[in-house]
Amino acid sequence: MLEVRQLAVNYRGVRGLNPVSFAVEPGQLVGIIGPNGAGKSTLLKALLGLVPAGGVVNYCTCPLHQQLAKVAYIPQRSQIDWDYPITVWNVVMMAQIRQLGWFRRPNRATKETVETALKRVKMLNLHHRRIGELSGGQQQRVFLARALAQQADLFLFDEPFTGVDKKTEAVMLEVFAQLRSLGKILILSTHEWGQSLSQLDRLLLLNQSLIAEGSPQQVMTPENLHQAYGSYLGNSWHQKIETSFFC
Numbered sequence: 721m722l723e724v725r726q727l728a729v730n731y732r733g734v735r736g737l738n739p740v741s742f743a744v745e746p747g748q749l750v751g752i753i754g755p756n757g758a759g760k761s762t763l764l765k766a767l768l769g770l771v772p773a774g775g776v777v778n779y780c781t782c783p784l785h786q787q788l789a790k791v792a793y794i795p796q797r798s799q800i801d802w803d804y805p806i807t808v809w810n811v812v813m814m815a816q817i818r819q820l821g822w823f824r825r826p827n828r829a830t831k832e833t834v835e836t837a838l839k840r841v842k843m844l845n846l847h848h849r850r851i852g853e854l855s856g857g858q859q860q861r862v863f864l865a866r867a868l869a870q871q872a873d874l875f876l877f878d879e880p881f882t883g884v885d886k887k888t889e890a891v892m893l894e895v896f897a898q899l900r901s902l903g904k905i906l907i908l909s910t911h912e913w914g915q916s917l918s919q920l921d922r923l924l925l926l927n928q929s930l931i932a933e934g935s936p937q938q939v940m941t942p943e944n945l946h947q948a949y950g951s952y953l954g955n956s957w958h959q960k961i962e963t964s965f966f967c
């Protein structure tokens with residue numbers, strides 16, 4: 721189980737996240753939703769210890785920062801240098817460096833792990849390509865393959881659905897379902913209010929503080945959304961929610 725208690729972040733005096741507490745059981749897919757600047761990325765980074773944070777993050781009763789090999793993290797697209805001259809194959813192979821070490825040649829098992837991961841996201845045929853030569857959806861699938869090759873127990877995805885095509889979204893949801901059935905924990909941040917929300921076991925609605933948590937249906941109520949988004953909601957939001965959850 722992942723247990724988060726009073727996790728809070730201050731960026732040199734600027735509050736990035738008010739204290740939040742929640743727990744995630746094995747096999748759960750949890751979404752974090754909220755407006756721009758709500759602290760979604762900050763929360764994911766704080767779980768990993770990438771930003772200075774107060775509070776407790778335990779995985780299986782021990783501090784998560786002592787077990788980072790068990791965590792796969794895919795940052796937001798904007799944080800990745802897509803011009804970096806590296807092939808699809810090598811992006812995924814990099815997930816093996818921790819086990820392999822920098823100077824050992826990859827063995828057969830390592831290559832098979834990379835190949836299997838690329839097959840699962842339907843990207844093996846493009847393994848020679850440079851990542852900069854791929855579409856946004858293909859790039860996202862390569863990073864998903866990298867997370868799979870890491871053979872982690874806990875997966876953190878920052879905005880995985882942003883800018884991806886339907887095929888990629890379907891591949892991602894399929895992989896997420898497989899990982900859940902294996903008892904992995906998955907946490908993702910999202911701006912999406914579409915069908916993908918109904919796939920989540922639980923949703924955290926954030927705006928600096930945790931406004932609501934529970935099933936997507938429990939969380940996506942007009943009152944909660946108004947509290948999180950205020951007047952920025954626009955007019956079509958209730959139609960979107962009804963299409964996602966209540967049809």
Ligand SMILES: Nc1ncnc2c1ncn2[C@@H]1O[C@H](COP(=O)(O)OP(=O)(O)OP(=O)(O)O)[C@@H](O)[C@H]1O
Binds near residue numbers: 759762
């Ligand atoms: N490195 C940083 N230094 C200072 N303030 C930061 C830093 N990173 C984030 N913040 C601030 O922390 C708050 C939360 O930002 P964060 O990026 O986590 O929000 P978010 O919900 O992920 O937003 P978005 O949906 O736009 O990605 C914002 O007020 C932001 O300006």
